[in-house]
Amino acid sequence: MSRPPLKTPAFVIHFLNYGESDRIVTFFTREFGKVKGIAKGARRSRKRFSNAIEPFSHATILFSRRDENSLAVIENCDVLNHYPKIRADLARTMRASYMVELVDQFTAEGKKSAAIFQLLEGFLGLLEAGHGAEETTLFFELRLLTLSGYEPMLEQCILCGTTIDETGVTLFDTARGGIRCSKCSRGEEGCIPVSTGTVKTLLMGNGMAPDRIPRLILSENAIRESSRILRHFIRHTLGREPRSLQVLDEIKKMM
Amino acid sequence: MTGYAPPIRRLIQELSRFPGIGEKTATRLAMFILHTPERDAARLAESIMEVKRKIHFCPVCFNLTEGDVCEICGDPARDREIICVVEDPDSLVAIEESGSFKGTYHVLHGVLSPADGIGPESLRLRELVERIGVNSVREVILATNPSVQGESTALLVTKLLQGKDVAVTRIAFGIPIGGDLKYVDSMTMTKAMEFRRGM
Numbered sequence: 465m466s467r468p469p470l471k472t473p474a475f476v477i478h479f480l481n482y483g484e485s486d487r488i489v490t491f492f493t494r495e496f497g498k499v500k501g502i503a504k505g506a507r508r509s510r511k512r513f514s515n516a517i518e519p520f521s522h523a524t525i526l527f528s529r530r531d532e533n534s535l536a537v538i539e540n541c542d543v544l545n546h547y548p549k550i551r552a553d554l555a556r557t558m559r560a561s562y563m564v565e566l567v568d569q570f571t572a573e574g575k576k577s578a579a580i581f582q583l584l585e586g587f588l589g590l591l592e593a594g595h596g597a598e599e600t601t602l603f604f605e606l607r608l609l610t611l612s613g614y615e616p617m618l619e620q621c622i623l624c625g626t627t628i629d630e631t632g633v634t635l636f637d638t639a640r641g642g643i644r645c646s647k648c649s650r651g652e653e654g655c656i657p658v659s660t661g662t663v664k665t666l667l668m669g670n671g672m673a674p675d676r677i678p679r680l681i682l683s684e685n686a687i688r689e690s691s692r693i694l695r696h697f698i699r700h701t702l703g704r705e706p707r708s709l710q711v712l713d714e715i716k717k718m719m
Numbered sequence: 720m721t722g723y724a725p726p727i728r729r730l731i732q733e734l735s736r737f738p739g740i741g742e743k744t745a746t747r748l749a750m751f752i753l754h755t756p757e758r759d760a761a762r763l764a765e766s767i768m769e770v771k772r773k774i775h776f777c778p779v780c781f782n783l784t785e786g787d788v789c790e791i792c793g794d795p796a797r798d799r800e801i802i803c804v805v806e807d808p809d810s811l812v813a814i815e816e817s818g819s820f821k822g823t824y825h826v827l828h829g830v831l832s833p834a835d836g837i838g839p840e841s842l843r844l845r846e847l848v849e850r851i852g853v854n855s856v857r858e859v860i861l862a863t864n865p866s867v868q869g870e871s872t873a874l875l876v877t878k879l880l881q882g883k884d885v886a887v888t889r890i891a892f893g894i895p896i897g898g899d900l901k902y903v904d905s906m907t908m909t910k911a912m913e914f915r916r917g918m
Contacts, residue, residue: 478834480835483738483739484739511902514904515904515906515907518866518867519833519834519867519868520867543904543905543906546906548906548909551867551870551871552870552874553874554871554874554875554878557867557870557871557874558833558871561833561834561867562833564834565833565834568834707833707834707835707836708833708834710836710838711831711832711833711836711837711838711839712833713838714838714839714840715838715839715875718839718840718844718879719878719879
């Protein structure tokens with residue numbers, strides 16, 4: 465027997481066209497975590513879905529499902545935020561697409577996480593407000609890793625445990641998921657050079673409320689180094705490169 | 720399906736591979752083919768093979784064509800100085816059916832879709848830029864869909880054509896003819912206001 469419809473705010477994190485006019489949509493919801501459902505006639509019915517089924521759209525969804533493991537039937541979507549400023553900028557659109565892809569990859573269906581929902585809401589808000597796309601992405605990556613249980617060890621050396629203030633940092637060990645101090649810096653495969661300043665900046669930003677992040681000014685070197693270690697660590701954790709990053713690289717090469 | 724003779728099962732399996740066709744529909748289609756006169760079935764098979772043998776991309780605009788170039792690129796009455804960029808041949812057909820455009824086209828065969836790994840290398844973008852460089856094109860109309868993917872593709876084409884001596888325009892979005900303002904969603908309304916014109 466079907467249950468009564470459920471209503472919740474959600475972000476569209478992925479969709480694929482199905483059949484003549486349907487869409488299979490993956491939402492990340494505040495109350496139910498990741499929900500996969502079918503939106504029948506989504507490509508035709510502007511009335512029921514009012515253009516809400518678009519990547520990273522924020523909407524209120526109405527859906528029903530037999531149980532938590534079955535495919536939901538999306539009955540209605542009302543847009544809360546289309547993020548028009550993100551959509552009007554190619555770099556921001558690519559970053560927002562990357563963020564929702566990461567949420568899709570780092571979450572399991574049915575596992576509720578209000579913190580990840582808030583993270584996505586907060587950081588899409590930063591992108592919409594015009595904060596630097598690269599800096600916003602860095603702190604989003606780091607916080608998502610932390611909330612998903614993959615927090616990299618940045619406070620102390622992953623091998624000997626000395627704090628960064630004692631000996632400084634020279635490497636990020638991707639396989640072990642943490643920094644190595646200058647004493648433990650025998651280069652091994654998968655270790656990436658990183659400076660103490662970059663690690664300290666990442667730590668500072670990670671502890672800040674999202675609305676204060678725009679106040680942080682990162683040097684080009686800090687952005688480059690942080691982006692490199694986080695990208696390698698995410699690739700190592702997922703076992704593959706996120707697709708949106710590959711597309712972003714293609715675009716950069718073409719410009 | 721196990722009750723059917725192997726040739727029917729094979730036909731059902733082949734038809735099930737078509738987009739939007741499930742096993743039940745495939746079975747219905749297979750039964751129709753089975754009961755149809757042999758010459759009609761042969762005509763269907765021949766049409767499928769003909770499409771596979773004869774249809775290729777137009778080397779100029781990448782529309783689907785039977786000839787060396789497509790009918791539009793081969794038509795001397797078409798304005799070659801205006802190129803309308805579309806996502807796929809279906810969009811081109813929709814514009815052609817309106818009869819409102821007398822320029823030429825460029826078919827990208829897709830749009831940027833980061834989540835699916837579809838980037839600029841998968842689209843016919845380099846060919847578009849080369850076309851602008853070689854021919855004396857004065858306007859490029861971006862007619863990709865008003866979706867996130869269509870918009871980002873339009874933004875990318877705009878960036879690629881920056882610095883070239885060509886006007887880049889975007890098709891208008893807004894209230895459909897015969898529509899009613901009170902039923903229009905907020906985003907369409909915003910676009911309609913943005914793309915308003917003088918009277």
